[in-house]
Amino acid sequence: xxxxxxxxxxxxxxxxxxxxxxxxxxxxxxxxxxxxxxxxxxxxxxxxxxxxxxxxxxxxxxxxxxxxxxxxxxxxxxxxxxxxxxxxxxxxxxxxxxxxxxxxxxxxxxxxxxxxxxxxxxxxxxxxxxxxxxxxxxxxxxxxxxxxxxxxxxxxxxxxxxxxxxxxxxxxxxxxxxxxxxxxxxxxxxxxxxxxxxxxxxxxxxxxxxxxxxxxxxxxxxxxxxxxxxxxxxxxxxxxxxxxxxxxxxxxxxxxxxxxxxxxxxxxxxxxxxxxxxxxxxxxxxxxxxxxxxxxxxxxxxxxxxxxxxxxxxxxxxxxxxxxxxxxxxxxxxxxxxxxxxxxxxxxxxxxxxxxxxxxxxxxxxxxxxxxxxxxxxxxxxxxxxxxxxxxxxxxxxxxxxxxxxxxxxxxxxxxxxxxxxxxxxxxxxxx
Ligand code: SF4
Numbered sequence: 393x394x395x396x397x398x399x400x401x402x403x404x405x406x407x408x409x410x411x412x413x414x415x416x417x418x419x420x421x422x423x424x425x426x427x428x429x430x431x432x433x434x435x436x437x438x439x440x441x442x443x444x445x446x447x448x449x450x451x452x453x454x455x456x457x458x459x460x461x462x463x464x465x466x467x468x469x470x471x472x473x474x475x476x477x478x479x480x481x482x483x484x485x486x487x488x489x490x491x492x493x494x495x496x497x498x499x500x501x502x503x504x505x506x507x508x509x510x511x512x513x514x515x516x517x518x519x520x521x522x523x524x525x526x527x528x529x530x531x532x533x534x535x536x537x538x539x540x541x542x543x544x545x546x547x548x549x550x551x552x553x554x555x556x557x558x559x560x561x562x563x564x565x566x567x568x569x570x571x572x573x574x575x576x577x578x579x580x581x582x583x584x585x586x587x588x589x590x591x592x593x594x595x596x597x598x599x600x601x602x603x604x605x606x607x608x609x610x611x612x613x614x615x616x617x618x619x620x621x622x623x624x625x626x627x628x629x630x631x632x633x634x635x636x637x638x639x640x641x642x643x644x645x646x647x648x649x650x651x652x653x654x655x656x657x658x659x660x661x662x663x664x665x666x667x668x669x670x671x672x673x674x675x676x677x678x679x680x681x682x683x684x685x686x687x688x689x690x691x692x693x694x695x696x697x698x699x700x701x702x703x704x705x706x707x708x709x710x711x712x713x714x715x716x717x718x719x720x721x722x723x724x725x726x727x728x729x730x731x732x733x734x735x736x737x738x739x740x741x742x743x744x745x746x747x748x749x750x751x752x753x754x755x756x757x758x759x760x761x762x763x764x765x766x767x768x769x770x771x772x773x774x775x776x777x778x779x780x781x782x783x784x785x786x787x788x789x790x791x792x793x794x795x796x797x798x799x800x801x802x803x804x805x806x807x808x809x810x811x812x813x814x815x816x817x818x819x820x821x822x823x824x
Contacts, residue, residue, distance in 0.1 A: 394799070396797075398412070400778055400795050404682070405546065407785055408552060409794075411436075415799050420441050425437070439779050446804075447770060447772045454770075456812075460816060462769070464813050464817050469729075472727050473728065473730065476502070476735060477503060477733040478733050478734065479684055479687075480734035481684065481734045482777050482782075483684065483785065486684075486691040486692070489733055492814045495818055502688040503735055504685055505717040505719070506741075508658075508680060509649070510654040512689065512713075516698075519666070521674065522675055523675045524789045525553040525554070529552075531638070531639040532641045533561075533562055533639055534634060534640040536642045537573045537581060539645045539646065540645020541647075542643075544581070549679070550581075555571055573587070574596075576591060576647065576651075589630070593651070594652040602624075603631055607667045607668055607671070637674075638673065640668060641674070642674070642675070642677070644677075646681070661676050678788070686787065686790060687785050689786075690786050696711075697711070701715075702716060719741050719745045720745075722749050731754075731755045732756045733757045734758060734777075735758075737749060737764055738750070738766075738767060749767070754767070754768045754769055754770075756772065757806050757810070772804075774806050775801035777795065777805070779797060779799075781806075
């Protein structure tokens, strides 16, 4: 047995980097994952090296070399190729995926476009008053969780980063914090909050905007209750608490970003946090889902200037969600090839997008034979990041974290395969 101390769990955006893994090296499996939550344990314990070919080309087993050559053919010959996924791989692999997309004049998009894409748009419009999770742990005495259910989606967020831990300026931990949950239904997280605001569906924007008005001393019409289900008295009480806080944080999830209003909802939350700084210190942070979706945002942003949905076909980056986001490109039948990394759009895109994806040549990198890998022209079997592959990921607060893998895989990493594809494409273009 081998013990890896302070390994990093890449299952969710908390990216907990304090997990002690016990590894049965002979069996290539993890038998203990100290400090991991129930989701993290499932991530580690269900990881097995599958006995699959290195790659499938047209459904037939193939070597990596053959598959890389075919992948380079597909991507080089496409007119409107799209690169998609990227939130469950390392930043090193993400960087190469952007480079490939640049060489082939394609569109690079990530799973952000179907989760916190509206927040990405809002950041560009309003800006972001931000901080690290360490600051929240050490300072936050007023927490608002909005449109999320961390108790079930990010179990250690409460215990390690926000609600429960003792911090330098909140020495009694939970006792020193007030927690508010805003949601359209009573989830498990509601039990952990001091105040639960059950708002009417599709009224997030109105609630946030009313709080903004109260923050700035603008009168709010009592009829707000009919629209939102929350009375003016309740909102005033919340605002009084927010103003009394020494350090407040609004942590918002997809219940906010993927309902009516979308990026306007995120803008309202970001503007509320900004306005609250007239009274005390306030921040707003999105709760990110996939292990390295924040890395995808960062890498695509520092490479192209925009976080997702970026077209590189004109030799310079163009950002236009709705036009250059993958589900739209596929549903309109515009993409003529796809490079999909560590994602399974065949399981969650709309029918029109899936129908089109099944008809175009595609290159898929995935440790599992996903639904997308099953319809791929070239499907690479890859090693799993974090468990078999070292590298860098970003926690949901934009802090980069190194990976400490548990054991080796017989399969190549996304980075190695993408690097080889990039070299083939680059060599061809430079020789032409
Ligand atoms: Fe893993 Fe997320 Fe659980 Fe942390 S909270 S152990 S990152 S699943």
